[in-house]
Amino acid sequence: xxxxxxxxxxxxxxxxxxxxxxxxxxxxxxxxxxxxxxxxxxxxxxxxxxxxxxxxxxxxxxxxxxxxxxxxxxxxxxxxxxxxxxxxxxxxxxxxxxxxxxxxxxxx
Amino acid sequence: xxxxxxxxxxxxxxxxxxxxxxxxxxxxxxxxxxxxxxxxxxxxxxxxxxxxxxxxxxxxxxxxxxxxxxxxxxxxxxxxxxxxxxxxxxxxxxxxxxxxxxxxxxxxxxxxxxxxxxxxxxxxxxxxxxxxxxxxxxxxxxxxxxxxxxxxxxxxxxxxxxxxxxxxxxxxxxxx
Numbered sequence: 112x113x114x115x116x117x118x119x120x121x122x123x124x125x126x127x128x129x130x131x132x133x134x135x136x137x138x139x140x141x142x143x144x145x146x147x148x149x150x151x152x153x154x155x156x157x158x159x160x161x162x163x164x165x166x167x168x169x170x171x172x173x174x175x176x177x178x179x180x181x182x183x184x185x186x187x188x189x190x191x192x193x194x195x196x197x198x199x200x201x202x203x204x205x206x207x208x209x210x211x212x213x214x215x216x217x218x219x
Numbered sequence: 220x221x222x223x224x225x226x227x228x229x230x231x232x233x234x235x236x237x238x239x240x241x242x243x244x245x246x247x248x249x250x251x252x253x254x255x256x257x258x259x260x261x262x263x264x265x266x267x268x269x270x271x272x273x274x275x276x277x278x279x280x281x282x283x284x285x286x287x288x289x290x291x292x293x294x295x296x297x298x299x300x301x302x303x304x305x306x307x308x309x310x311x312x313x314x315x316x317x318x319x320x321x322x323x324x325x326x327x328x329x330x331x332x333x334x335x336x337x338x339x340x341x342x343x344x345x346x347x348x349x350x351x352x353x354x355x356x357x358x359x360x361x362x363x364x365x366x367x368x369x370x371x372x373x374x375x376x377x378x379x380x381x382x383x384x385x386x387x388x389x390x391x392x393x394x395x
Binding site for chain 2: 147148168169170171187188208209210211212
């Protein structure tokens, strides 16, 4: 291998090593249902992330997207529901059993 | 044995049987447990009655939530009583709550349609406000047993949310 070819290969390897993906690796976010609220009530996520809602409250709840993108159905105490974000946008949601409980997932 | 409690004026005001008493009653733990179960059961029964009478989906949905939530709370209360080896004991407050609920039921039974819906929601607002006052002013601050205090504290947001939900539904019914 010539010296110039060796430098070229090394340069390509460095470039490849420094290249970043367009999106960060998928993350897992947890939203707690407690005291008649979603905590946090505003969550920022990225496409590919998983959002997990866990009901720690004394009464049943749901997590239901306003546009029906997801609907957990009734979650009793200790039960959970997962949704994987795919498309960017704001996703307001509520507990269909207690409309005073609202939240939003912001997929950026 | 847990301490005894004084019931606030708001709870007494919503229960006709207690209004005539000169001084608020005091309760021990077993009696508080009975009052809690009775209060939940009353609202479960009221919800079932509303479901049988109302044709307004907002009202019947609210009633379904009351049945679901107060049943869940009663299950937790029963489990706690078992862990604490406390047998709920009937008492004058529970009996007055039951008597007041019966009177409210009789008043509601004579109403139909929108008049029933408004009266039921008015009753739910008054009832949850009274229970909320009892929790805030007496039961939570004076409870010393950690498990019982946690249960009462955990229940408090649900009662507050029920009150707000009831006000929203009632506002949508109008006055006529």
